[in-house]
Amino acid sequence: CGEHEGVCAQSRTEAKKALTLVKELDAFPKVPDSYVEATASGGTVSVLAFSVMAVLAFLEFFVYRNTWVSYEYEVDKDFSSKLKINVDITVAMRCQYIGADVLDLAETMVSSDGLTYEPVNFEPSPQQRIWHMTLQHIQERLRVEHSLQDVFFKSAIKGDLPPLPERSSSLNACRIHGHLYVNKVAGNFHITVGKSIPHPRGHAHLAALVSHDAYNFSHRIDHLSFGEALPGIISPLDGTEKIAPDSNHMFQYFITIVPTKLNTYKVSADTHQYSVTERERVINHAAGSHGVSGIFMKYDISSLMVKVTEQHMPLWQFLVRLCGIIGGIFSTTGAELIHTNTHTSTHITYCN
């Protein structure tokens, strides 16, 4: 302070005054300490209040940790990218007799080089049977319990699909598996008799060498999905098994693909969901039921895109709720505590 001793002392007293003012400033009236006395009942209430607080805070934490899935819809504006088809189908015919390919609406035949033909046994091994039954069971539950889909979305991870159970190799059936890239327009993926050959007006299947009696389009779909294949997500057709009672049989699947943007805490991916209706009939030209026997999957792409986002309570909201619990219990039981205490102390004063 130096030479302005007097001014300095004055400002000091002012500061002291302000400090006492702040000290005395109290929005909450207090019971003077002399009236407050710890009692057994008050202690019990405190212990109870703290336990309730702890339990509620603990439960609140679980609510905070929990996540939910929200859906948003918007017009799909992505028109240039390719659509990936992931296929794994086993047909009860020999590989050299059948061919799989895609024709899209632009009438361009998409090369099906990405597909592998593997001779296998149509009868599944016991392990494979179990796998199939599990898949079919899940599909049934999915149809009834829609919220199960949320669980699948949350459990989706990035990576390769889990390998299917081993199958015994034999020559009576053919497993067609792999990926195809097609234009993002409606199209038709089919498996019919004969390898396809390109043709100026579309394509043709060379079927002359196969006897009609050898046809058997019984099939099992182990996997059929569009876009990025995500382990953990089960497509509607996975686990489908169809037995053809007749050799000339046509199976049709009408698929509507819904582009889906998945954004969860584990994965963010552009994938596709689909809905499917199916039809099958016997091809009998004499009875007026024309067509080509085989497996036909007509797909179309929805113009609406679904955005699936996993969300959870923001931290600030969790803190606000926590404060609500703690403050609420304090104010209710605290008032009760003071009440009992003042009551007791008055009683004591009276006795004296």
Ligand SMILES: *[C@@H]1O[C@H](CO)[C@@H](O)[C@H](O)[C@H]1NC(C)=O
């Ligand atoms: C086709 O193969 C399946 C499985 O091997 C068999 O159950 C079915 O009877 C066969 N159908 C015809 C028409 O041969």
